[in-house]
Amino acid sequence: MVVRVRVEPALLRWAVDRAGWTEETIAQRAPRLDAWLADNARPTLKQLERFAHSTHTPLGLLFLSEPPDEPMPIPDMRTLGNRAITRPSVDLLDTIYACQSRQDWYRDYATNNGLPGVEFVGSADVSDSPERVATQVRSALKFDLPQRAAFNTWEEALRKLIDRIEGIGILVMVSGIVGSDTHRTLNPEEFRGFALVDSNAPLIFINGADTKAAQIFTMVHELAHVWLGESALSDAPMARHTENAAELWCNQVAAEVLVPLASIRHEYRGQLSVSELERLARTYRVSTLVILKRLHDAHFLAWDEYQARYEVELERVIAALTERRGSSGGGNYxxxxxxxxxxxxxxxxxxxxxxxxxxxxxxxxxxxxxxxxxxxxxxxxxxxx
Incomplete structure (x- = not known):
């Protein structure tokens, strides 16, 4: 005898929306969903289990009477037109939950083994000068321009930055997928990184699906959140204004750590071309987008011109990243x-x-x-x- 189960239509729709399925995806993975939503048919238990697995939904949640409230587990600093983004993807939520679980374990490990707390967590405030805090960060990391000049590639610069951040007591996790599931790619347009602040086990997660150069900026942005002592989910906006004081401050600190304003004013040759952007990006080991932002900060570009050039450069960067991904293999596990x-x-x-x-x-x-x-x-x- 085949056992069929009734599921509230609102829960089925919630699971699909949470997974970010398109109509095409629904047709491929749950072709009978419309009938289930209309209650013209009911799924078997095995069908429901497959549906739960495909949407990355805990099976038990589908037996609730209504969709659960699933708030963002950490403060959300991302904005769209200065409005908070309210619906996180299941991939983002699962990534945060996994990192929180690892942080919980490491906190207990640090306590049980008598490891000292990380002294600079929460040592700064948004009223502090970003330049002064940037100097502290560069000093702690030993990641000033002379040290960066020795790195031959973006990947080497990123690896060394990770090592130095971990060397001062912060866990750094960089991944472009959920867990080890290569079929669940994280979307850098949804988020670029987050910080889970704790005095004994501070943790930074960086979306590895982003470019290596962009990851460097995001990493220092999240490091600034650790200095503030505030957990946060970020998209590190550079081409739009933000009314969030903490995000603005963290951007200013990250930009000054990586591209000091006095230095870029001296280094810039005055001709804004792709080759000049790439030269400066290689010099400072950051993305060309960060260079554009610092040229604006140094008053070489007005805001409107900066935004227009940023959009053009962003399209070029995305196209280059897509081409590299298409020609690269899966990597060594x-x-x-x-x-x-x-x-x-x-x-x-x-x-x-x-x-x-x-x-x-x-x-x-x-x-x-x-x-x-x-x-x-x-x-x-x-x-x-």
């Missing part, structure tokens, strides 16, 4: 996974597991693997054996 997890976090989990304090089953879950051999290979890659 054992090379990318430690970056997705945070090397500092992964080393702590592995060490705690080898000491018998964290069960292997829990370690597999925290590290995003299901097999012992994969765990062992990660140990070899991270060098934590």
């Amino acid at each position: 054992y090379y990318t996974q430690p970056i997705r997890l945070s090397r500092q976090f992964a080393r702590a989990v592995i060490a705690d597991t080898f000491e018998g304090k964290t069960p292997y089953r829990d370690a597999y879950h925290l590290l995003g693997t299901k097999k012992h051999q994969t765990f062992q290979n990660l140990v070899a890659e991270i060098g934590a054996a």
